[in-house]
Amino acid sequence: MYDFLDKRYARALYEIAKTKNKVEEFLSDLYEICEVLDKNKKLLKLLKHPEISINRKKEIFSNLFKGKIDDELLTFLYIVIEKGRILYLREKLNQLEEIYLEELNTIKGTVKTKIPLTTKQYDDLVEKLERKYNKTVLLETKIDEGIIGGIYININNQIIDGTINKQYEDLRNNLLKENK
Numbered sequence: 001m002y003d004f005l006d007k008r009y010a011r012a013l014y015e016i017a018k019t020k021n022k023v024e025e026f027l028s029d030l031y032e033i034c035e036v037l038d039k040n041k042k043l044l045k046l047l048k049h050p051e052i053s054i055n056r057k058k059e060i061f062s063n064l065f066k067g068k069i070d071d072e073l074l075t076f077l078y079i080v081i082e083k084g085r086i087l088y089l090r091e092k093l094n095q096l097e098e099i100y101l102e103e104l105n106t107i108k109g110t111v112k113t114k115i116p117l118t119t120k121q122y123d124d125l126v127e128k129l130e131r132k133y134n135k136t137v138l139l140e141t142k143i144d145e146g147i148i149g150g151i152y153i154n155i156n157n158q159i160i161d162g163t164i165n166k167q168y169e170d171l172r173n174n175l176l177k178e179n180k
Helices: 005-019 023-039 043-048 054-065 071-082 085-104 121-132 165-176
Strands: 106-113 136-143 151-154 157-163
Touching: 005 023, 005 071, 005 085, 023 043, 023 085, 043 054, 054 071, 071 085, 071 151, 085 106, 106 121, 121 136, 121 151, 121 157, 151 165, 157 165
Parallel strands: 106 136
Antiparallel strands: 106 151, 151 157
């Protein structure tokens, strides 16, 4: 619902970071800030509390991050706090990363298999996906014990399901259709 808004915030931050030649630094700092928010339940509770003023919340962020992150990034965080969107900072980080990768003609994806891919299998897969999408592909590998065999790929929000599980499901559905 707020994807458009998150993207607008991210686009504005990206332009600032790009001007300062600090896109990777901003991404790294935002990732760390999101980790702090995810892991610190007391801080999260303070940020959610309706009786704690916006100025107090900004003061907390100032105490935590001033001098440790770029002033422009801290100002961005203040704006996000003022707009009541600080609890959704990770979405802005994700959008910022997406914008940055787009600029680099790069996409991210995930591949799931029952057993780890060999280096050659991984390299071959990345090469095929790069040809298909005409972009550099960053591929995260995950082991999924629920997969009987085959490979499951999610890249650029497109699913390529070559698992035995999927083939079994398709066969089952076809047989059920024929028996009706």
